[in-house]
Each structure stands twice: as structure tokens, then as C-alpha cells.
Amino acid sequence: xxxLSKKLCMVGDFGVGKTSLIRRFVERQFSDRYLSTxxxxxxRKTMTIADSERGTQDLKLLIWDIEGQTKFKAIAPxxxxxxxxxxxxxxxxxxxxxxxLADHIRNFLAINQHGFIAVALNKADLIDxxxxxxxxxxxxxxxxxxxxxxxxSAKTGESVDTIFEHLTKRIWTKGN
Amino acid sequence: MSVLLNKLFIPSSxxxxxxxxxxxxxxxxxxVHQFTDCPQELKLGQDARLAFPELxxxxxxxQEILCGQRSDFELQGIARSTSDGRTLYLNLTCEKIGDNxxxxxxxxxxxxxxxxxxxxxxNEAELLLSALTASEDYNKKIISSMGDALFVTTxxxxxxxxxxxxxxxxxxxxxxxxxxxxxxxxxxxDFLYRASQQNLLSGDFLKNVEVLCRTQDSQEIIVEFSxxxxxxxxxxxxxxxxxxRDITERKRAEAETNRALAQQKELNxxxxxxxxxxxxEFRTPLTSILMSVDLLENFxxxxxxxxxxxxxxxxxxxxxxxxxxxxxxLTIGRAxxxxxxxxxxxxxPAEFCxxxxxxxxxxxxxxxxxQFICQADLIRQAWLDEKLLRHIFTNLLSNAIxxxxxxxxxxxxxxxxxxxxxxxxRDHGIGIPPDDCQHIFxxxxxxxxxxxxxxTGLGLAIVKKAVDLHRGKIECSSTVGLGTSFQVCxxxxxxxxxxxxxxxL
Numbered sequence: 001x002x003x004l005s006k007k008l009c010m011v012g013d014f015g016v017g018k019t020s021l022i023r024r025f026v027e028r029q030f031s032d033r034y035l036s037t038x039x040x041x042x043x044r045k046t047m048t049i050a051d052s053e054r055g056t057q058d059l060k061l062l063i064w065d066i067e068g069q070t071k072f073k074a075i076a077p078x079x080x081x082x083x084x085x086x087x088x089x090x091x092x093x094x095x096x097x098x099x100x101l102a103d104h105i106r107n108f109l110a111i112n113q114h115g116f117i118a119v120a121l122n123k124a125d126l127i128d129x130x131x132x133x134x135x136x137x138x139x140x141x142x143x144x145x146x147x148x149x150x151x152x153s154a155k156t157g158e159s160v161d162t163i164f165e166h167l168t169k170r171i172w173t174k175g176n
Numbered sequence: 177m178s179v180l181l182n183k184l185f186i187p188s189s190x191x192x193x194x195x196x197x198x199x200x201x202x203x204x205x206x207x208v209h210q211f212t213d214c215p216q217e218l219k220l221g222q223d224a225r226l227a228f229p230e231l232x233x234x235x236x237x238x239q240e241i242l243c244g245q246r247s248d249f250e251l252q253g254i255a256r257s258t259s260d261g262r263t264l265y266l267n268l269t270c271e272k273i274g275d276n277x278x279x280x281x282x283x284x285x286x287x288x289x290x291x292x293x294x295x296x297x298x299n300e301a302e303l304l305l306s307a308l309t310a311s312e313d314y315n316k317k318i319i320s321s322m323g324d325a326l327f328v329t330t331x332x333x334x335x336x337x338x339x340x341x342x343x344x345x346x347x348x349x350x351x352x353x354x355x356x357x358x359x360x361x362x363x364x365x366d367f368l369y370r371a372s373q374q375n376l377l378s379g380d381f382l383k384n385v386e387v388l389c390r391t392q393d394s395q396e397i398i399v400e401f402s403x404x405x406x407x408x409x410x411x412x413x414x415x416x417x418x419x420x421r422d423i424t425e426r427k428r429a430e431a432e433t434n435r436a437l438a439q440q441k442e443l444n445x446x447x448x449x450x451x452x453x454x455x456x457e458f459r460t461p462l463t464s465i466l467m468s469v470d471l472l473e474n475f476x477x478x479x480x481x482x483x484x485x486x487x488x489x490x491x492x493x494x495x496x497x498x499x500x501x502x503x504x505x506l507t508i509g510r511a512x513x514x515x516x517x518x519x520x521x522x523x524x525p526a527e528f529c530x531x532x533x534x535x536x537x538x539x540x541x542x543x544x545x546x547q548f549i550c551q552a553d554l555i556r557q558a559w560l561d562e563k564l565l566r567h568i569f570t571n572l573l574s575n576a577i578x579x580x581x582x583x584x585x586x587x588x589x590x591x592x593x594x595x596x597x598x599x600x601x602r603d604h605g606i607g608i609p610p611d612d613c614q615h616i617f618x619x620x621x622x623x624x625x626x627x628x629x630x631x632t633g634l635g636l637a638i639v640k641k642a643v644d645l646h647r648g649k650i651e652c653s654s655t656v657g658l659g660t661s662f663q664v665c666x667x668x669x670x671x672x673x674x675x676x677x678x679x680x681l
Contacts, residue, residue: 005225007233014299036299038292039253039265042229062229067253070299078251082233094306 003046005060006171007082008164011075011104012089013097014068017122020154021089022065025164030155040079041065047165049172059172061164069100080108084171085116087163092127092151098138109145116174117146118167124151124158186280193279195224197242199231202276211266211281213256228279230254230268241272248272253288265289325399327418328406333358333368336415345399345422347392358418362401363390371403371416381405386423397424449620453632457501460630461494504634507567508619511641518645520559525597526550528565529590536573543583546573551591558597558668564642571635572601572662578629579660580605592668596648599664607656616652625656 010018019037023029026045043063050056066079080086088104090097098121105117119139124132132151139149147170150163186192191208195201201224209215217226225231230251231238240246248271256264265288269280319326325342329335338353346353346361353361362368364387371382381404389399399420408415468487476484510516533548540546569588576586580603587602608616612623617640620633639662643650648666 005229005232014295015303034296034300034303036292036295037255038288038295039255040251041255044229062232067295068299070295070302076252078249081237081249082235084233093310 003058003060004172005062006084006168007062007064008167008171009064009066009080009083009086009108010089011066011080011086011108012068012120013091013094013100014070016068016089016091016094016097017154018068018087018089019065021087021120021122021152021160022063024154024157024160026063030157032155037065037067039067045164047168049165049169051169051173054173057172059168061168069104075104075107077107077111080111083108083112083115085118085167087118087120087167089120089122092121092123092132092135095135095138098135101139105143105146109143115145116167116170117143118163119146119149120152120159120163121149122152122154125153125156190280190282192281193218193224193228194273195277195279197239197276199224199235199238199277201227208281210258210264211256211283224279228268231270231279238270238277241270242275242277244272253284255288263289323421325418325420325422327353327358327361327420329358329416329418331372331414331416333372333416342420345391345397345420346389347395352392361389362387362399362418363396364388367401367403371418374403374405374416376405376407376414386427387420389420397422398427399423446619449633453620454501454505457630457632458498461497464494465491501632504632504638507638508634508641511638512619516564516641516645518561518564520561520646522557523560523562524556525558525560526554526556526590528560528562529569529588529599532566532569533573533588536570536577540577544577544580545585546577547585547587549587549589554590554592555597555668558666560666561642561646564645567642568639568664569599569601571639572664575635576601576603576605576660578631579603579607579626581629593665595668596665597668599666600661601664602659602661604659607658607660608652608654609656613652613654617650 010022012018014036015034019035019041020030022043023031026043041064043065045061045063047059047061048056049059064079064083066075067073069075086104086108088101088108090101092098101119105119108115108117121132121135127135136149147166148163150159150166152159152163154160186205191205191211192203193201193205193208194203201218201220201222203220204218209218212218212227214227234249237246237249241249248269250267250269252267254266254268256266258264263285264283265285267282267284269282271278271280319337319339322339323341325345326337326339327335327342328337335353335356335358338348338350342348343350343353359365359368367382367385367387370385374381381402383402384400385402386398387401389397391397400423401418401420403416403418405414405416407413468491472484472487507516529550530548533546537546573586573588580586582605584604587600589600589602591598591600606625608623609625612621615621616623616636618633619637621637622631622633640650643664643666646666648664650665651663652660653663654660
């Protein structure tokens with residue numbers, strides 16, 4: 001393959017906006033309608049990454065939109081095999097989804113101990129900034145594999161490109 | 177390769193792709209194209225990862241399968257968008273076959289679509305429940321933390337909800353309030369009736385109505401209530417929301433302000449009366465004095481000694497009147513500023529009264545008679561302030577005489593009742609109109625029927641102060657045209673000292 005391909009997985013509870021983040025990032029679109037994802041759907045996006053030391057590189061991202069975790073069904077580990085990184089997504093309006101982030105990160109690192117993680121606190125447009133600061137306190141001390149915590153909004157586009165770009169760049173510069 | 181494949185039993189619903197260790201396509205089944213969204217990449221000798229991106233990242237796992245370290249690898253429920261806009265789902269399994277790998281793709285669309293439909297409903301329900309729970313929790317927190325009392329009642333007034341502020345304000349627990357009638361709290365029937373007459377259509381609601389309410393310990397408080405009707409979950413059935421704020425303190429402060437304003441008004445009136453009285457009471461004798469002085473200056477050498485004496489006597493009398501008036505003003509001034517002292521000493525009350533009656537009889541002439549009657553076995557010594565006692569009875573007796581212009585007898589009686597001395601001064605004069613009776617002890621107040629009888633309106637105010645200093649009581653009963661009776665009760669004990677109060681008011 002001439003172009004470098006990297007696998008990214010979206011993980012998180014159901015309804016947190018994983019599909020919407022991909023749709024915003026890849027198709028530049030957003031819909032309020034909730035459509036639950038079953039199984040997995042792979043989206044492609046080619047990015048050009050620039051680095052002062054390594055120059056530029058075209059990189060094909062294969063973004064796995066994985067069925068969200070529910071009370072009854074955990075995320076299948078097979079989907080996470082071979083992923084260079086994940087976007088661990090939570091819904092800021094549902095506190096329990098934020099609390100579950102640590103489990104998602106742990107499960108991913110159990111399979112890919114050198115993988116990178118970017119945390120997306122999604123639906124940031126729906127809550128106050130004061131509330132946001134309080135919710136961020138709920139997060140556990142991040143693992144060193146966690147590159148950052150971003151408050152995102154698939155609806156407004158806030159930090160959507162940034163989180164993908166930061167994660168991709170980290171994967172390229174320091175990844176496996 | 178094909179020979180080997182032919183040995184495998186592959187169901188018709190499964191398509192396949194044979195690949196080598198470098199993941200290049202060796203062979204493919206006829207309909208495997210439907211399982212890739214890049215059919216143009218699906219060619220013999222092409223990298224299989226271009227058509228099946230699921231293989232990216234799992235190269236190590238595929239090598240493990242080839243080496244026999246792992247039997248297979250499976251990915252379930254992979255979604256593909258078809259050219260006609262549908263979504264197709266497949267399960268992808270990778271196994272070893274000979275020295276190569278085979279990818280088996282099975283169409284599971286039907287099952288996954290069904291699953292998607294179920295998941296959609298379940299997740300939507302869960303999200304809705306989560307939103308409702310959060311909303312309910314939020315509303316409950318608002319209601320429970322709001323400072324105003326909140327009640328929700330049924331149409332019949334039975335309380336369904338009472339927040340913490342309501343429980344605190346009316347001193348009930350929640351369980352005591354739920355199911356109880358709102359009329360137990362709000363005692364204003366008229367307000368409750370008006371509240372019950374509201375409807376949804378008008379959009380109006382009762383706003384900030386001051387109503388009398390009762391707490392559990394029967395304390396009455398004033399609460400400012402707003403009430404509106406709301407639709408319950410049962411169509412056509414209303415509930416009523418009452419929101420109340422305790423304004424007892426505010427009302428108390430208002431009353432205090434009103435009282436202060438009234439007091440201020442009274443003081444202003446007092447000041448006016450004082451100016452009016454003093455200007456009148458001083459001007460009249462001053463005019464007489466000036467007139468007599470003028471006459472004496474101009475005609476003294478022509479007048480007889482008797483006539484000169486008459487004018488000198490008038491000057492003296494007018495001066496004495498003004499001195500008395502000044503004394504009264506000073507006395508009431510001292511009393512009101514708390515500087516009038518109570519200095520009791522042991523004295524014989526009957527002897528004091530008898531002497532006073534005789535003294536006054538000498539100055540009033542024959543038209544009036546002061547008749548002093550004393551109980552035979554009266555105590556001979558009592559703790560009384562002679563100076564204050566003189567203020568009391570000089571004023572009461574001189575009033576009795578002054579307001580009996582037709583003359584007659586003034587009864588002055590002294591008796592003992594228990595540990596009190598009872599003094600009564602009764603005249604048969606013009607009397608006091610009922611409306612004035614409640615103000616007769618106010619400074620400068622004069623009854624409307626005094627006409628041209630001179631007076632300052634200070635005498636009875638001084639009497640009241642002096643009685644109060646004795647910790648005594650004074651009562652007045654009067655009938656216009658028939659006369660007036662003042663009853664003074666003074667304690668025999670050293671009232672001020674025994675009560676621990678200071679010597680002056």
C-alpha cells in the first residue's frame with residue numbers, strides 16, 4: 001500500500017454521538033436524528049499530517065464506528081484488535097457515560113497497550129461551562145497514553161477536527 | 177488451490193476470497209464483490225486490504241493464523257453501504273487453508289437489520305428514560321431548594337406536593353401535609369374559593385394575594401400567595417399550584433413604620449397644639465398686664481388707692497397664672513423626658529387630702545364646696561410622693577371646680593381596698609364627651625365642650641404621669657351634662673422600689 005493506513009476506533013456508551021462525530025469529521029454534516037449503530041461501519045478519511053522533524057505525510061484513516069456499549073452488550077474486543085488509537089466518547093449530558101470512560105480506556109489498553117486515546121466529551125453545546133468544569137473533575141487521572149480531553153460538539157463542529165488531527169499526528173509521530 | 181477449495185463445503189450464502197501471506201488476492205468467488213465498497217480494488221494479485229479495510233491492523237493476527245498459532249479470526253456485523261443506498265451487513269472470518277488464508281464473507285443483513293430495529297427502540301427508550309430522570313431530578317431539586325413555599329393540590333384542595341420551604345414555614349412534615357386539605361394551612365376561605373374558580377383557558381392567575389395562614393402550632397402568619405391552575409396527566413382534570421412567601425416580617429415592619437408615622441403626626445399635632453395653647457394662654461394675661469401697667473402709668477395719680485390695688489392685683493394674678501402655666505409645661509416636659517422623680521416618703525394620706533381640700537376651698541370662694549370624705553379605719557401611713565400627689569389632686573380638684581361653672585359640690589373620697597388606696601374626685605359639671613374620654617390624658621388635649629373655659633390641656637397629662645410613677649391606675653367615667661368622676665388607685669407598698677424599676681419613668 002503506497003499510502004499509510006491507520007485504524008482508529010470510536011468507543012463509548014450508546015447514544016453519545018460517535019457516529020455524529022465521524023459524520024461531522026468525514027462528511028461535514030450533522031443530523032439531530034438518533035440512529036443506533038449495530039455492528040461496525042468503517043469510514044475512510046485521508047489526512048495530510050505535517051511535522052517539523054518528519055515532514056509531511058498523507059495518511060488514510062480507517063475510522064471504525066463501533067456499536068455503543070449498553071447495559072446488555074459490551075464492546076466486542078475483536079473490533080479493537082489492531083487499532084492504533086481510539087476516540088473514547090462520552091455525552092456531557094449523561095454523567096454515567098463520562099464515568100464509563102475509564103472502563104473503555106482500560107479495555108482498549110488491555111488489547112493494545114501502546115495505543116493512543118483521545119477523550120471526547122461530546123454534546124458540549126448542551127451544557128454550561130461551569131457544569132463542564134465540574135464534570136471534568138469526574139474523570140480519573142488519565143493514563144499516559146491519553147493524549148488529551150476535548151470538549152466536542154458534532155452539532156457545532158467544536159474541536160471535532162482538532163481531536164482527530166491531534167490523535168492522528170500522535171499516532172504517526174510516536175505510534176506503532 | 178481450487179482443488180483444495182472444492183474440498184471445502186461452502187454454503188451458497190457465503191462468498192470467499194483466498195489470499196497469500198502478503199495478503200494478495202489469489203482467488204475470489206463470483207459474488208464476493210457485493211461485500212466490498214471498493215469493487216474496483218477486488219482483482220487477482222491486488223492487496224486484499226484495499227477492498228477489505230478490516231484487514232488493516234490485524235496483519236500480525238493473520239500471520240499467527242498462517243503459522244498455526246491461532247485457528248481463525250472473526251469480525252461480526254460489518255456494515256457496507258451498497259450502491260443503491262442500502263446497508264448490507266456481513267460477518268468476516270479468516271482461516272488457514274493450505275499455505276494461504278481464506279476470507280469467508282457471510283451476509284447477515286436480515287439479522288442485523290432486525291437487531292438494529294430492536295436496538296434503536298431499546299436505546300431510544302433508555303435515552304428518554306435517562307432524560308426524564310435527569311429532568312425530574314432537576315425539577316425536584318429546584319422545587320425542594322426554592323425559598324418560597326410550594327403546594328400542589330387536587331381540585332378538591334387535597335395536597336399532593338409540598339416542598340421543604342412549605343414544610344418549614346408551616347411546621348409540618350411532608351407526610352403530615354400530603355393528603356391534607358389546603359384549608360388547614362390557608363384559612364382565608366375567600367382566597368381558596370377564588371383559587372378554585374381559576375381555569376386554564378383564561379390564562380389568569382391569582383398573584384401576590386396576602387392571606388392569613390395557620391401553622392401547625394396554631395400560629396397565624398401572613399403569606400403572600402400566588403395560585404394557578406395546571407393540567408394534570410388526566411385530560412380535563414386540573415391541579416392547583418400555590419406558591420407562597422412569608423411576609424409576616426414585612427407586615428410587621430410596615431406596621432412599625434405606620435406606627436412611627438402616626439407618632440410623628442401626633443407629635444406634630446402636639447407641637448401645633450402647644451404653640452396654639454401657649455400663644456393664647458400667655459397672650460391673654462400678658463395683654464391684661466400690659467393694659468393695667470399702661471393705665472397705672474397714665475392714671476395712677478388720678479385713681480383711688482382701691483382702684484390702683486385692683487389693677488396691681490390683676491397684674492399679680494395674671495403673672496401667677498403664667499407662672500402656673502410655665503410650671504405645668506415644665507412638669508410635663510420633665511415627665512416626658514423621664515426626669516420627673518418619684519420620691520416616696522411615709523405620709524398620712526387622709527391628712528394630706530384633708531389639708532389639700534381645705535387649701536383649695538379657701539381659693540375658690542363660696543360658689544363651690546369641696547366635700548372630703550374619708551374611710552374611718554384608714555391606714556395612717558403610706559409610701560407616697562407628696563409632690564406628685566399634690567400634682568394629681570390639685571389638678572383633679574381644680575378641674576372639677578372649673579368644669580362645674582354652675583357651682584355645686586365636689587366629692588373627694590378616700591378609701592382603702594386591699595393594698596391600694598382609692599381616691600375619687602366627683603363633680604356634677606359639664607362632663608366629657610365619650611369621644612374625648614380616650615384622649616383626655618394626652619398633652620394639650622381639651623374636650624370639645626369646654627367652650628371658653630380657660631385651660632392648657634396639660635393638667636390631666638401631668639396627673640396621668642404622676643399616677644404612673646406611683647404604679648397606680650386612673651380611670652374616668654363621665655356623662656355629658658351630669659358630671660365626671662376620676663378614680664385613682666395607688667398601691668400602699670413602695671411600688672417603684674419593690675418592682676425594681678427606676679425612680680422615674
